[in-house]
Amino acid sequence: MDESTEVFDLETRRRVLLAVPPSVHEVLARIEAQSGRAVQFLDAHRLKASGIENPGLDASLVNEFGAFVTVENGDAIDANAVTHELLHVHRYVVEGVPQMDAALDVGHDVELMASIDNVLEHLIIVPREKEHGFNPDPHWSAQLIQTFTRNDYRSADHKRAGYLLGWTVTSYCTDQHARAVGLEALQSLGIQREARLLRDSLWKARTSKERMVKTALAALGISEQRAILVRYDIRQGSKDVRPL
Structure with a gap:
């Protein structure tokens, strides 16, 4: 990591380093060695108090300017x-895995592509x-139940996509x-076979991000x-954009 790199929030970074195990320190070190910049750990409560939204749809963001992780900095990390x-950051920065994004900022595409990429x-x-x-x-057991019991899907297509993913x-x-x-929810839509096929196909394709993306979109x-x-x-401050 470049010693001149500014750390925005030293206190949050200190608390993170105290909370995570040594093996995660190694993950962080690899990220910063590759990027030449410090990962910025940002206090979510401070951001919200300042009227700033979290940097990304989830709690982390990687772009040509750096890597950012939003931390719910309460009583305990x-x-x-x-x-x-x-x-997530290690995949994009160290392993060089591409992120899936929307070709155009139209409708719900930015949110949709980011959601699929996350999955x-x-x-x-x-x-x-x-x-x-x-x-x-x-955590994921609770998430699984929430996905199949929520009642706020925007449309039948949105619900089908949510169930499949x-x-x-x-x-x-x-x-x-x-x-x-x-499984009961999938059966109610008659898509249990589709869901199993997508899950198994993505698992087999997980060594290739491009194949995973194409499989999901299809x-x-x-x-x-x-x-x-x-x-x-991040080191060069650049990005490479490619169509599928």
């Missing part, structure tokens, strides 16, 4: 949550959390009750022309 976000990345990073001593199963969680979540809730009936793959080079 959630070490598992921070580790989860750093594993695809979870197939790789959630199992890795266990390598750092965490048990992500309770939601079932991919069963690649790494084995909770039988949560799976039963999901299953959801979304044109490949609506998506792009973007790689950011």
Whole structure:
């Protein structure tokens, strides 16, 4: 890491480093060695108090300007949550995996592509959390149930997409009750076979981000022309954008 790199929030960074295990310190070190810049840990409460939205749809953001992780900096740092976000960042910065983005800023496409990208990345990073001593199963069991019991889907197509993507969680979540809730919901739409096929196809394709993206878009009936793959080079301050 470049010693001249400014750390925006030293106190939040200090608390993060105290909370996460040594193996996660190594993940952070690899990210910063590759990018030449400090990962910026930002206090979510301070951002909200300033009227600034979180930097990204989730709690982490990687672009040509740097890597940012938003931390719910309450009484105690959630070490598992921070580790989860750093594993996202590691994929993009160290492993050079492209991010899926919307080709055009129209309708819900930016949100949609970011959501799909997040789902695809979870197939790789959630199992890795266990390598750092965490048990992500309770969180994802709750998420699985929420996906299949929520009643705020915008349309039938939105619900179908949510169910198909939601079932991919069963690649790494084995909770039988949560799976039963999901299966019943899939059966109510008659898409249990589609959901299993998408989950299994994505799992087999997980070594290639491009294949994963194409597989997901095809299953959801979304044109490949609506998506792009973007790689950011923080050290060079540049980005590489490619169509599918």
